[in-house]
Amino acid sequence: MRILLLLWLSVCSFLMIRPAPSMPPSGPSADPDSSAFFQRVGTFVNPVLPGDHPDPTLLMVGNDFYHCGSSFHFTPYLPIYHSRDLVHWEVIARVVPPSSAGWVTDRPSAGIWQGAITRFYGSYWIYFSANGQWFCKADSPKGPWSAPVQLKTNSATGPLGYDNSIFVDDDGKPYMVIKNGQHINRIQALGHDGQLTDTVIKLDWINANLQYSWAEGPVMCKRNGFYYYFPAGDVSGGQYVLRASALTSDSTKWERLGNFFKPVTDPAARFRNPNHISAPIRLPDGSWWTLGQSYEHPSQDDWSGMGRQTSLFRVVWDGDRPWGMAPSSQPQIAPDLPRSGIPWRSVRSDYFDKDTLNPCWHFLNRHAAAHYSLNARKGWLRLSPDSLRAHLLQKETDHDYSAVTRVDLDAEAGSARAGLYLTNGNQKKIARLYTGYEGGKRIVFQCDSVIRSMPNQAGNTVWLRLDRQGHLLTGYFSSDGKTWTAIGDPVSAMALDSTQPNWNSWVGTSLGLFAEGKPADFDEFIYKDGFIPLSAAGYNNYFGVERVDRGTQAFVTNTSSHGGWFMLSGVDLGSSSDPGRSAKRPLEVKIRAESAVGGNVEVWLDDLGKGTLLATIPIRRTGAPGHVMEFRRSIANFTGQHDFFIKYPPAKNAVYIRSVCFATRSPND
Numbered sequence: 001m002r003i004l005l006l007l008w009l010s011v012c013s014f015l016m017i018r019p020a021p022s023m024p025p026s027g028p029s030a031d032p033d034s035s036a037f038f039q040r041v042g043t044f045v046n047p048v049l050p051g052d053h054p055d056p057t058l059l060m061v062g063n064d065f066y067h068c069g070s071s072f073h074f075t076p077y078l079p080i081y082h083s084r085d086l087v088h089w090e091v092i093a094r095v096v097p098p099s100s101a102g103w104v105t106d107r108p109s110a111g112i113w114q115g116a117i118t119r120f121y122g123s124y125w126i127y128f129s130a131n132g133q134w135f136c137k138a139d140s141p142k143g144p145w146s147a148p149v150q151l152k153t154n155s156a157t158g159p160l161g162y163d164n165s166i167f168v169d170d171d172g173k174p175y176m177v178i179k180n181g182q183h184i185n186r187i188q189a190l191g192h193d194g195q196l197t198d199t200v201i202k203l204d205w206i207n208a209n210l211q212y213s214w215a216e217g218p219v220m221c222k223r224n225g226f227y228y229y230f231p232a233g234d235v236s237g238g239q240y241v242l243r244a245s246a247l248t249s250d251s252t253k254w255e256r257l258g259n260f261f262k263p264v265t266d267p268a269a270r271f272r273n274p275n276h277i278s279a280p281i282r283l284p285d286g287s288w289w290t291l292g293q294s295y296e297h298p299s300q301d302d303w304s305g306m307g308r309q310t311s312l313f314r315v316v317w318d319g320d321r322p323w324g325m326a327p328s329s330q331p332q333i334a335p336d337l338p339r340s341g342i343p344w345r346s347v348r349s350d351y352f353d354k355d356t357l358n359p360c361w362h363f364l365n366r367h368a369a370a371h372y373s374l375n376a377r378k379g380w381l382r383l384s385p386d387s388l389r390a391h392l393l394q395k396e397t398d399h400d401y402s403a404v405t406r407v408d409l410d411a412e413a414g415s416a417r418a419g420l421y422l423t424n425g426n427q428k429k430i431a432r433l434y435t436g437y438e439g440g441k442r443i444v445f446q447c448d449s450v451i452r453s454m455p456n457q458a459g460n461t462v463w464l465r466l467d468r469q470g471h472l473l474t475g476y477f478s479s480d481g482k483t484w485t486a487i488g489d490p491v492s493a494m495a496l497d498s499t500q501p502n503w504n505s506w507v508g509t510s511l512g513l514f515a516e517g518k519p520a521d522f523d524e525f526i527y528k529d530g531f532i533p534l535s536a537a538g539y540n541n542y543f544g545v546e547r548v549d550r551g552t553q554a555f556v557t558n559t560s561s562h563g564g565w566f567m568l569s570g571v572d573l574g575s576s577s578d579p580g581r582s583a584k585r586p587l588e589v590k591i592r593a594e595s596a597v598g599g600n601v602e603v604w605l606d607d608l609g610k611g612t613l614l615a616t617i618p619i620r621r622t623g624a625p626g627h628v629m630e631f632r633r634s635i636a637n638f639t640g641q642h643d644f645f646i647k648y649p650p651a652k653n654a655v656y657i658r659s660v661c662f663a664t665r666s667p668n669d
Contacts, residue, residue, distance in 0.1 A: 037543050038562040040609040041645070043331035044087045044312065045541055046271060049291075049345050051395040052307030052425070052508030055163060055217060056291040057116045058278035063337075066117050066141050067278075067291065068095075068126060069310070070163075072507045073111035074362040074395075075369055077101060078126060080117065080141050084340035086289055086312055091359045095126055095136050095145045098366040104130045106365050108426045108505035117141070118166035120174040121192050127151070127176065129162035135194050149194065151176075157188055157200050165279065166190070167220035175247075177218045177229075183207060185215055185231065187247060205251045206231065212240050219279040226320055230260060230277055235308075235503055237273025239292065241322060261292075261313075262326040269327045271311055272297040280315045280322065285336045288315035290324060300329075302498040305424050306396060307508020331543045339607065344540050346570030347394045347401070347511060347527040349641045352381040353575070361392050361512070364427065368392075380408075381522040383418065383515035391421055393512030398528075398569075400538025401468050403511060406481065406523040408461045411437040417444070418520030420466045422473075422496065422511050425504035429496045432514070433475040433487075435462045445475030447491040454487055469535060471497050482531075527641070530571045533592070533659040536646070539566035545648070548656065550626065555594070555656040558648035565608055565647040572641045573662060589615050590632040591646075592658040594622045599649030601631075601657070605638070608645040619655050628658055635662075 037043055049056070055070040067081040067089065076094035083089045096104075096112065104111055116127045126145070127135045133151035138144065153160050161180025167187075168174045176196065178186040185206045191197040206229075207215035215231035222228065229242045239260040244253045264272050274292035282288050293308040314325045314332070325332075348360045352374060363369045371390040376382040383390035409418045417436025423429070431447040438444060441456040443464075456462065458479035465476040465484060472490035496509060513522055528534065537547050537554035544564025548555045558564030573587070589603050598621045605612040615633040622629045648654055 035562045037331070038560065038564060038650075041541070041543075041567075041607060042334055043541075043543050044334045045329060045331055046311035046327070047309040048087050048312045049081070049089055049310035050306075050540075051309060051345075051397040052510075053310040053395070054293050054308040054506065055114060055276050056278045056293060056310045057114075057118075057165060057219075058281060058291050059117045059119060060281045060283075061119055067310075068115035068117040069293075070113040070115055070506070071111060071362075072113065072505070073106060073108055073364065074507065074510075075101070075106075075111070075366055076359075076362065077104070077112045078115045078128060079359060079362075080126075082141065083342060085337040085342075086335045088339070088342040089345045090342050093141060093143045093145070094359050095143070096128075096148060098363070098369040100147055101130070101366065106367075108507065109502070113162045114164060116165045118168065118174065120166075120168050120172060120190070125166070125194060127164060127166060129160070129164070133160040133164065137194065152195055157186065157196060158184060163217040163276075165217070165219045167222075167279065169247075170222060175220075177220055179216055179218055182210060182214050185218060187220075201247055202249045203229070203254075206242065213238060215240075217276040219277060221279045221281070223282070223317075223322075224320055228280075228322060229254075230279070232275040232277070235506075237275050237294070239275040239277055239324065243320070257321055260322065261324040264326050264328075266326070266328040266330055268300065268329050270296050270300045270329045271309065271327050272300075274311060274313070274324075274327055276308075277313075277324065283335060283337065287335065288317070288322070289313065289335060290315055292324070294327070298499055302494075303399065304499040305429075305497045305504060305509055307425060307504065307506075309508075331541075339610070341606070343606075343641070343643050344567065344569035346397050346540070347403075348570070349525060349527045349572045350381075351379070351524045351575045352522065353379050360394055362394070362510070364391060364393065364423075364510070377521050379523070381513070381525075382519055383513065383522070384519040385515050385517065389514055389516050391512060391514040393421065393423075393510035396422070396509040396511045398538060398540070399468070399470055400535045401527060402465055402529045402532045403468075404463065404465045404481070404524075404526040404529045404532075405513060406461065406463050407435060407513075407520055408523070409435055409515070409518070409520040410460045411435060411441050411456075411517075413437055414517050416517035416520075418515040418522075419464045419513070420511075421514040422466070422493075422509065424496045424500055424509050425507035426500065426502065429500075431466070431473055431491075431493060431496065433464050433466050433477075434514075435464065435477070436517075443475075443477045443487060445487040445491075447473055447493060448495040450491050452488045454485070465529075465532070467532070468493070469538075524575075526572050526574075528568070528571045530573045530662040531664070533661040534568055534571060535659055536566065536568075536657040538568065540569040540643075542566040553628075553658060555658055557653050557656045559652060561650060561652050563648045563650045563654075565645055567608075568644045568646070568660065570641050571644050571662075574639050576639045587637050588632050588634045588663050589617070590630055590661045590663060591617055591619070592628050592630050592661075593619055593655050594625065594628050594658075595619050595655045596621060596625075597651060597654055599651055599654040601649065601655055602647040603633075603635070603660075604645040604647065606642055608647060611645065619649075632663075
């Protein structure tokens with residue numbers, strides 16, 4: 001299966017790179033000579049929803065955007081994402097709780113598929129497939145959502161399949177776009193009760209000869225009186241488009257327009273085969289946009305294990321013919337929409353100081369969802385395993401990060417263990433860092449078949465830290481959260497990260513906490529701890545910079561005389577209620593860099609230009625390449641998880657930045 005996948009992707013890449021005749025203009029990639037983009041964040045890079053986010057659907061209501069897709073076995077099912085600018089997304093709700101989903105098959109590759117979010121007849125609806133078609137209804141995307149209702153079918157409609165979507169016509173009438181197997185593509189209206197009504201419009205001719213592989217995940221939109229029907233190929237890629245001037249079963253009234261996406265021209269494009277798009281939407285400025293999924297292409301470094309990640313694409317029109325912009329890893333001009341303070345999508349820290357669980361978390365099965373508590377010990381999360389492992393996870397979103405927790409476990413005997421947990425989609429490849437009993441109290445770091453351990457000299461309450469730098473993982477432990485001891489050298493995580501058998505059970509990697517053998521308490525889960533050096537090469541958004549590798553060290557420098565910038569998302573500076581991390585003491589920011597010419601580097605909080613300028617750091621000349629020095633400046637005290645922007649001086653290759661770190665200062669400094 002893996003060999004066939006690689007061969008298929010290689011063929012698709014070859015076909016997509018070839019120039020196509022009579023193509024429209026290349027579209028909205030950012031102009032490298034425009035100084036405006038060096039002064040503000042007007043661009044983005046894909047994916048905007050990093051990590052496992054398959055089968056996207058998209059809804060625009062006023063100034064708000066909502067996304068949902070297939071959640072598979074991750075529960076609570078069907079997370080709803082919210083955005084105001086199509087680039088920054090946050091989880092605001094989960095539609096189906098485990099207690100309402102007893103009929104859902106509870107294992108990898110199963111669960112709930114589709115998650116088609118829509119609005120019609122004054123309500124929000126979400127349709128999904130799980131041993132049949134179902135829907136839930138709400139007055140707000142935040143919920144509460146109704147209990148699932150099964151969608152009825154009949155002999156004329158036939159089986160309802162999976163990965164269906166909802167199209168709402170100009171007159172407000174909704175239709176389900178039905179897909180079952182490779183040959184059945186149909187459309188049927190929905191009534192005020194959410195059930196199918198009227199006669200079915202049969203489009204089974206669309207894929208009668210398997211022209212589009214599976215012709216799955218069909219979506220529709222309307223423009224200038226034309227109906228546009230977008231079927232996807234299959235999981236390896238392919239997105240197509242047809243159009244007609246009326247909703248009809250008559251194949252002669254429909255025109256096949258061919259491929260939807262333009263051919264790839266960026267040789268460094270990481271997501272080369274997008275498909276399964278959301279229905280394109282039109283913004284008030286007249287521009288059109290869509291979301292699409294794709295595995296990260298293995299030729300650009302194999303991160304297929306993270307799953308199908310979701311990117312944002314501009315849609316341009318050649319007359320009445322739509323084109324999706326070619327996939328690219330270069331900065332793209334962002335939609336002309338205001339920011340609203342939503343951070344870049346990233347794993348979220350949690351200090352477990354709320355009475356309800358943050359909706360960013362999920363479980364790998366319904367059983368585990370009943371084995372946690374936020375009330376057993378105030379300010380702590382308790383995981384209480386029985387014969388099975390208890391856990392709490394989020395979708396992994398980055399290639400470079402640190403994950404830190406403080407765990408309280410008296411591992412005096414047996415199989416008691418608790419700590420940090422990283423697993424691939426089918427849960428066959430895992431990495432764990434834990435305190436536990438292994439013939440004595442020990443700290444253990446396991447990555448696939450590699451196991452290392454050390455005596456636990458920190459006591460029952462211990463800090464654990466898992467560092468990822470690309471495909472390398474390193475485990476640490478500490479008694480105070482400040483002084484860390486490494487458990488051996490870095491270990492390769494390629495077994496988790498690379499192309500997985502059986503499509504990784506259709507989902508990607510997850511990161512979080514676990515306990516086995518006996519209950520364990522967790523004081524906090526910290527992601528991208530700002531007090532630990534953050535690799536500049538782990539940036540999430542950028543403009544005018546590039547990564548430069550020198551031996552084993554990665555640096556980031558600017559490529560223009562206008563300067564340049566990069567962003568590190570979701571950096572955690574602690575909680576004001578967390579005295580263990582001395583969050584209330586004065587702060588300083590430190591940059592490790594080298595420079596032949598020197599210049600001022602700016603550090604911004606939450607946005608560039610419109611955010612807060614934390615510090616201007618003069619970078620001196622450091623001499624010969626490879627001579628790295630540390631430069632620091634005091635900053636105002638603040639806490640929380642934030643996006644940070646590093647802005648270069650206006651001179652090409654002025655500064656090479658290795659890392660950024662925050663630190664507490666002694667009052668005597």
